[in-house]
Amino acid sequence: xxxxxxxxxxxxxxxxxxxxxxxxxxxxxxxxxxxxxxxxxxxxxxxxxxxxxxxxxxxxxxxxxxxxxxxxxxxxxxxxxxxxxxxxxxxxxxxxxxxxxxxxxxxxxxxxxxxxxxxxxxxxxxxxxxxxxxxxxxxxxxxxxxxxxxxxxxxxxxxxxxxxxxxxxxxxxxxxxxxxxxxxxxxxxxxxxxxxxxxxxxxxxxxxxxxxxxxxxxxxxxxxxxxxxxxxxxxxxxxxxxxxxxxxxxxxxxxxxxxxxxxxxxxxxxxxxxxxxxxxxxxxxxxxxxxxxxxx
Amino acid sequence: xxxxxxxxxxxxxxxxxxxxxxxxxxxxxxxxxxxxxxxxxxxxxxxxxxxxxxxxxxxxxxxxxxxxxxxxxxxxxxxxxxxxxxxxxxxxxxxxxxxxxxxxxxxxxxxxxxxxxxxxxxxxxxxxxxxxxx
Numbered sequence: 001x002x003x004x005x006x007x008x009x010x011x012x013x014x015x016x017x018x019x020x021x022x023x024x025x026x027x028x029x030x031x032x033x034x035x036x037x038x039x040x041x042x043x044x045x046x047x048x049x050x051x052x053x054x055x056x057x058x059x060x061x062x063x064x065x066x067x068x069x070x071x072x073x074x075x076x077x078x079x080x081x082x083x084x085x086x087x088x089x090x091x092x093x094x095x096x097x098x099x100x101x102x103x104x105x106x107x108x109x110x111x112x113x114x115x116x117x118x119x120x121x122x123x124x125x126x127x128x129x130x131x132x133x134x135x136x137x138x139x140x141x142x143x144x145x146x147x148x149x150x151x152x153x154x155x156x157x158x159x160x161x162x163x164x165x166x167x168x169x170x171x172x173x174x175x176x177x178x179x180x181x182x183x184x185x186x187x188x189x190x191x192x193x194x195x196x197x198x199x200x201x202x203x204x205x206x207x208x209x210x211x212x213x214x215x216x217x218x219x220x221x222x223x224x225x226x227x228x229x230x231x232x233x234x235x236x237x238x239x240x241x242x243x244x245x246x247x248x249x250x251x252x253x254x255x256x257x258x259x260x261x262x263x264x265x266x267x268x269x270x271x272x273x274x275x276x277x278x279x280x281x282x283x284x285x286x287x288x289x290x291x292x293x294x295x296x
Numbered sequence: 297x298x299x300x301x302x303x304x305x306x307x308x309x310x311x312x313x314x315x316x317x318x319x320x321x322x323x324x325x326x327x328x329x330x331x332x333x334x335x336x337x338x339x340x341x342x343x344x345x346x347x348x349x350x351x352x353x354x355x356x357x358x359x360x361x362x363x364x365x366x367x368x369x370x371x372x373x374x375x376x377x378x379x380x381x382x383x384x385x386x387x388x389x390x391x392x393x394x395x396x397x398x399x400x401x402x403x404x405x406x407x408x409x410x411x412x413x414x415x416x417x418x419x420x421x422x423x424x425x426x427x428x429x430x
Contacts, residue, residue, distance in 0.1 A: 068384055072385065128383050160363040160413075161318075
């Protein structure tokens with residue numbers, strides 16, 4: 001079973017947890033429908049779509065409402081620190097949460113108490129907290145973009161907002177930043193770096209890159225990183241090894257984007273609708289060639 | 297409490313708060329008419345906020361990235377068509393509030409945001425306004 005942890009941008013949304021369902025074209029958790037724009041609701045929707053297509057792992061979610069004040073995140077941290085050891089997850093993915101090192105550490109302690117240690121994936125705010133805590137190597141995957149990779153590579157930065165200029169300036173030199181992140185022990189066992197070219201790396205270096213298919217407009221679309229993390233999590237939950245899961249997730253995410261024939265104004269919901277088709281093609285080893293937005 | 301020696305200038309008073317809530321704290325202090333002289337991370341007081349912007353021209357749209365935040369505006373209508381990046385929980389909220397509105401109609405991220413990601417988005421928003429000004 002795969003579990004996703006994150007926040008919903010609605011103050012009235014209470015702490016809920018449960019298996020992810022689907023109603024009227026939107027995911028549900030504990031009977032509550034999630035509005036899919038971006039952020040963790042997009043992660044949940046994409047994971048549900050991918051898992052259905054694969055007949056993959058059951059998707060479970062822990063969610064709370066938070067618009068940046070941190071109260072929903074802290075409620076969620078408190079719940080997880082107490083209750084996480086009761087759950088039998090194969091993969092545990094942390095997402096949009098207010099970065100808080102103390103609470104991060106309490107949750108990581110709770111993970112260590114689980115009967116079987118799940119594959120740990122961290123993205124967004126929880127990845128920031130994981131780096132700041134000095135516990136990055138405890139994770140199996142981080143999924144940064146170029147700006148976040150520069151933050152991981154800057155051993156002094158407490159948040160991407162404070163990444164030093166000389167590190168950020170070289171954000172096009174992804175291999176150098178990856179090396180630097182590992183040198184300072186600020187990277188997970190594997191990195192899936194999303195960008196114009198996606199990189200899969202571990203401490204030994206670059207394991208592979210994915211740059212096809214390519215749609216330039218995807219960089220502007222909010223939520224394409226969330227869909228990538230969803231695909232990675234589902235594939236890990238379906239038993240793929242780390243490198244295979246990362247490469248297939250990157251290919252499927254790119255293909256889903258290109259199938260939507262995107263412009264910089266496209267919204268992530270349109271990509272999520274293409275995930276089953278894209279993932280199906282990638283896993284069959286079929287062509288990912290896209291001509292005018294149509295897979296031949 | 298006094299500030300770290302690297303930034304001490306005299307008989308200064310320092311207030312410590314969770315760094316990630318910087319935007320929220322600055323807004324409160326401004327509203328109380330006591331803006332701080334400086335805001336610095338405790339772990340590294342000499343660090344400065346990002347000042348480097350990446351600008352990408354998509355033809356009909358322009359995208360500006362500041363640190364981990366990106367904002368994309370359609371050049372002719374000045375409508376904010378996408379907000380991406382970031383990791384703090386105000387980002388999806390800000391994205392929903394800004395997307396679909398023009399640069400004139402949309403609230404500034406610093407009015408609604410609470411975190412450093414919100415602050416980074418504010419910087420990207422100011423830069424895209426500058427890029428789109430006649």
